[in-house]
Amino acid sequence: MRFLLLLFIVMPIAEISLLLQVGDLIGGWNTVGLIIVTAFVGAYLVRQEGISTLQTAQAKLAQNQVPGTEMLEGMLLVIAGVLLVTPGFITDILGFTFALPWSRKWIATRAAKHLTVHTVNATQQTSYQHSRQPGAGHDGDTFEGEYTDNTQNDPNNRLN
Template sequence: MRNLFLLFAIMPIVEIALLVQVGGIIGGWNTIALVLISAFVGAYFVRREGVHTLTTAQQKMQSNQIPGQELLEGLMLLVAGVLLVTPGFITDIFGLALVLPPSRKYIAKKLKKHLSMHVVSGSAFQSQQYYHSSAQAPDKDEDIIEGEYQEKSDTNKPKRLD
């Protein structure tokens, strides 16, 4: 969380400093034009790659496969779109890395591997549930009362031995 705050606090400062540097070298209007061109070109590439990823995901779903890689790439394209439309050159570089298919697939594989080690799937959780009988799980509408009990014998009464 702290790293995210630092990213949002420091990144705009670095972007503005870089824009001022580039503006001093090529001129203010040329810098603005370059930022606008990168936003339009980035939006075009995000749309094109997004349609391609969506088509691939639909094909996988039609063949009864889970489109996990495509969903992750779609999320990355969404982030890339935000980065490319945001004014600045550093965000454009990161956005372009997420838009280009080879780098996006590489980053998605690494991210998928990282996430699979940290996320517990719902089916793994359900398989570890414990029920008191071999019958089916209790109904959702049924009241369940949990508790402990201990059997105590009456010590005042003598026990009969037969």
């Protein structure tokens, strides 16, 4: 909690001071233009990398593999998008670090080493019985039936 409080106090002060220094060096309008350009370039990069990461995740899912690294990369791309649209050079540097493919993959694989995922594979056996009393429906017909889920005995079932 203290870290977040410190981050929300120190980060804007650092961004403002850096913006003022860059503004003194290259001019105020040039600084504003540079911030706008980095936002557009960053949004384009995040979009392209997001599509690529989504396609990779879908390919892994098609092969019945868990796209864990791709999910982490997607999370980093969301953070990168927020950072790149936020005005400032420090946030832009962090955003581009999370958006560029080689650094994002490195960060995601390092983070994946520290995460533990537990999966549960449960089979479901369902038994369903239904009967309707005469007169309960509009036409008075009685429907009786029994239903049993035999998917776990089916060798063609993809869930097994």
